[in-house]
Amino acid sequence: MRLHRWLIPAACLVSVCVAVPGTAEENDENGPAYDNPETLVEIISGDDPEARLAALDHATDAGVDAIPLLAPLLGDADPAIARLALRAMERITHHSIRPDADEDGRQEAAAALTDALGAHEEDNAVRREVIYLLGVCGCEAEAVALREYIDAPELRDETLQALTRIPSEAATQTLLDALDEADEADTRAIISALAQRADSSAEPRLRQFVNHSNEAIATAAVHALARIGEPPRASEPNVRTGDLVTALLRAAYEQGEAGRRQRAESIYSVVISMQPARFQLAAVLRGLARIDSEQTVTHAMPHILDPGLAHTVVDALSNLDAPNVDERLASAFQVVNAPTQAAVLTILHRRESAAFEELAAEALDSEDAEARFAAKTLLGETVDIDTARRTAEEGSHLHRGAAWDVYVERLKRMADNDDADEALGRLARAARNEQLDLSARLNAIEVIAGLGGGGVGSILEDLIDDESVDAAIRERAEEALADLNEREQE
Numbered sequence: 001m002r003l004h005r006w007l008i009p010a011a012c013l014v015s016v017c018v019a020v021p022g023t024a025e026e027n028d029e030n031g032p033a034y035d036n037p038e039t040l041v042e043i044i045s046g047d048d049p050e051a052r053l054a055a056l057d058h059a060t061d062a063g064v065d066a067i068p069l070l071a072p073l074l075g076d077a078d079p080a081i082a083r084l085a086l087r088a089m090e091r092i093t094h095h096s097i098r099p100d101a102d103e104d105g106r107q108e109a110a111a112a113l114t115d116a117l118g119a120h121e122e123d124n125a126v127r128r129e130v131i132y133l134l135g136v137c138g139c140e141a142e143a144v145a146l147r148e149y150i151d152a153p154e155l156r157d158e159t160l161q162a163l164t165r166i167p168s169e170a171a172t173q174t175l176l177d178a179l180d181e182a183d184e185a186d187t188r189a190i191i192s193a194l195a196q197r198a199d200s201s202a203e204p205r206l207r208q209f210v211n212h213s214n215e216a217i218a219t220a221a222v223h224a225l226a227r228i229g230e231p232p233r234a235s236e237p238n239v240r241t242g243d244l245v246t247a248l249l250r251a252a253y254e255q256g257e258a259g260r261r262q263r264a265e266s267i268y269s270v271v272i273s274m275q276p277a278r279f280q281l282a283a284v285l286r287g288l289a290r291i292d293s294e295q296t297v298t299h300a301m302p303h304i305l306d307p308g309l310a311h312t313v314v315d316a317l318s319n320l321d322a323p324n325v326d327e328r329l330a331s332a333f334q335v336v337n338a339p340t341q342a343a344v345l346t347i348l349h350r351r352e353s354a355a356f357e358e359l360a361a362e363a364l365d366s367e368d369a370e371a372r373f374a375a376k377t378l379l380g381e382t383v384d385i386d387t388a389r390r391t392a393e394e395g396s397h398l399h400r401g402a403a404w405d406v407y408v409e410r411l412k413r414m415a416d417n418d419d420a421d422e423a424l425g426r427l428a429r430a431a432r433n434e435q436l437d438l439s440a441r442l443n444a445i446e447v448i449a450g451l452g453g454g455g456v457g458s459i460l461e462d463l464i465d466d467e468s469v470d471a472a473i474r475e476r477a478e479e480a481l482a483d484l485n486e487r488e489q490e
Contacts, residue, residue: 432463448480
């Protein structure tokens with residue numbers, strides 16, 4: 001286990017200057033010689049907690065010569081000493097690469113860490129921390145030196161993490177060289193490290209793994225290529241389509257979060273070309289909208305009436321902050337079918353678009369019930385009962401449910417206005433109407449039972465006896481009739 005920085009006591013995470021006995025003036029003149037590495041290490045490994053913290057605050061005074069002396073303490077039995085030693089080495093290492101530091105300082109720190117790594121071949125606790133620090137200050141020589149530790153299972157992860165951070169092409173080459181001798185577990189881990197480096201020079205080698213017999217390796221290669229460059233298109237990778245799409249979606253998301261919009265768009269386009277499952281296509285549309293891609297409109301509009309995607313499309317386009325979205329939607333309104341016009345109106349209304357009022361007024365005169373329903377609803381106008389019924393029967397997934405609710409509300413008003421027989425007749429027909437969603441037909445029976453009246457029992461009995469009616473409808477009618485009879489007996 002590595003000694004994580006968040007395990008260090010809070011007092012160690014801030015600059016601390018704790019006085020040893022005597023006045024500040026006496027400490028300045030007669031205090032510990034922190035610039036002496038031996039003195040620094042002696043205090044850190046001592047028994048005085050306050051003196052330890054003071055020594056940590058002055059760790060950089062001792063310089064890189066303290067590194068080989070501090071390294072053995074990383075495996076100390078006392079966790080507090082081990083953590084303080086790591087913290088001191090971190091401070092010295094980071095000090096060597098500060099903006100105003102010269103290259104000699106970095107090289108000295110890296111050399112001291114490399115020496116410490118070789119001096120503790122039997123102590124993995126020490127080596128893990130030293131490898132971690134080499135990832136902070138290492139360069140070409142250190143990247144090459146780390147090659148041998150990739151093959152050590154107990155040090156592999158720390159080594160790969162260090163190589164992802166070293167800013168040298170040698171680090172990429174070290175990872176590529178390691179692929180030649182790696183087993184399958186190491187191969188997958190190395191490919192993931194190459195993905196993190198996102199170095200385009202690794203692309204040709206990574207493409208060799210796209211058709212690997214091990215699906216996990218092939219998927220990792222696809223993900224890495226998507227991060228680095230153009231993901232595979234022509235050849236079929238030897239991975240399940242779902243795994244491949246998942247790898248691409250992950251890479252596209254990462255590219256989008258990193259601000260690389262064009263690369264993310266390219267990956268999303270590849271996913272779309274693979275004809276993914278609905279839930280994966282929904283992830284594409286949400287991803288495009290998240291980066292405010294202009295391609296969102298192009299890819300979303302064809303699915304605006306798909307029951308499994310309609311709400312995703314509406315949400316994505318309603319919140320899209322990209323150029324000319326309102327203009328493109330308004331233009332589409334003039335050429336698409338009426339159900340799509342209704343969806344476009346909903347989006348424009350949510351966007352508070354200036355084009356909404358004019359297009360909604362146009363839709364009010366449409367021959368299509370759903371277009372009229374959407375326009376009237378969004379404009380706050382009363383929807384007539386027949387428009388609501390036809391939309392519930394023939395409309396798209398976006399409006400069928402809302403239209404049925406309006407239809408039921410109109411029928412309840414009809415019943416309240418002494419026209420209960422007409423309302424019950426319409427509801428009975430609705431329960432048999434296969435154009436309606438099953439949920440609406442079941443709801444019709446509940447409304448019939450709720451309205452009550454002398455004719456309700458016979459309507460329910462007719463539904464129960466009608467074998468042409470779905471079994472679910474007849475069962476619900478039986479339940480409603482039983483409840484009605486029970487209420488009458490009470």
